[in-house]
Amino acid sequence: MPRVNIFTLIHKGLRTLLYETASCLQQTDFTHDAETEAALDHxxxxxxxxxxxxxxxxxxxxxxVxxxxxxxxxxxxxxxxxxxxLAAELSATADTFFLLPDAAARTEAGTALNVAFAEFVVFNLKHMACEERLLNELLWRYYSDTEILAIQQRIVLSQEPWTADLYWRWMLQGNNHPDTLRWFRAVAALAPAAVLEQLLRKAATVLPPTRAVALHQALAAAPVAA
Ligand SMILES: [Fe+2]
Structure with a gap:
């Protein structure tokens, strides 16, 4: 029986966020104000x-641990x-970007920002993989699945709704159908009905229509895991 892995959903979401942000920065013309503002917001x-x-x-x-x-x-x-x-350095670059004097300086800073973000991506990909290997091993050694899920539940309950909404987008984009279905069934079992309704509305805006329909059908057939 596989043990509970509290990193799967969130780390897959965060990896998708890293990949999409890196792609956005690579495609940005940093001499173009609107493109640059959108990339810096991302x-x-x-x-x-x-x-x-x-x-x-x-x-x-x-x-x-x-x-x-x-x-x-x-x-x-x-x-x-x-x-x-690393994040503070990237944030400082973003906050001072529009103080740069001309197009040449912006182009140069955009290139440097891409390199710095790539370092952030590499660091976090390694970090998350290490957490999944080492922290899971220790959590599984010292705690039951019920205790591990209680830790996850404390994290979920500590989030502001607007922050959770941001995470949901990336978790929906970054996970496959079986993982998403397990997640929604856990919400159906543990959270108020309004939370599942919010999550389903979010899924309808983020997932491709075929995935959203498949999710609805699977939940209607079996709202909670057997
Ligand atoms: Fe971490």
């Missing part, structure tokens, strides 16, 4: 959601500090 959303994600892990997951393996928890906490430093 970048700010990515930085915000990664910062929030690290904060949730620091508050809810690393303490659970630290109870048994403090040095491992400390190591991941330090990686979050490094990540925050």
């Amino acid at each position: 970048l700010r959303e990515a930085l915000f959601l990664f910062e929030e994600h690290a904060r949730h892990e620091d508050m809810h997951i690393l303490p659970a 630290a109870a048994y393996e403090p040095s491992v928890a400390d190591c991941f906490g330090q990686e979050h500090d490094t990540d925050a430093q």
Whole structure:
């Protein structure tokens, strides 16, 4: 029986966010104001959601690991500090971009921003893969699936609705049908009906129509996992 993996849904969403942001930055003409503003907004959303994600892990997951393996928890906490430093540099670039004097300076800064974001992508891809390997191994060793799901539930309940809405978009875009169906069934089992309705409305705007219909049909046939 596979163990509960609380990283799957969110990390697949966050990886999709990284890929799409990198692609957007690569396609941006940084001498064009509207394109640049849209790309910088995309970048700010990515930085915000990664910062929030690290904060949730620091508050809810690393303490659970630290109870048994403090040095491992400390190591991941330090990686979050490094990540925050990379994000702060990217954020400062975004916030000062329109102070640049001319097209040549903007083009040069856009190129540098692409390189810096690629470093952020590489760091986070490695970091998330490491978490899925090492943190899962420790969570599975020291906690039951019920206890791990309780940690996840505390994270979900600590999110502001508007922040959750941002994560939902990327989780919907980044996950396949079986993972999404498991997620929606868990929401149906644990959350008020209004939350599932919100999630279904979001799915209708994000997923291709065939995926959204398949989700509705599967939920109608079996709203909660057997
Ligand atoms: Fe992390």
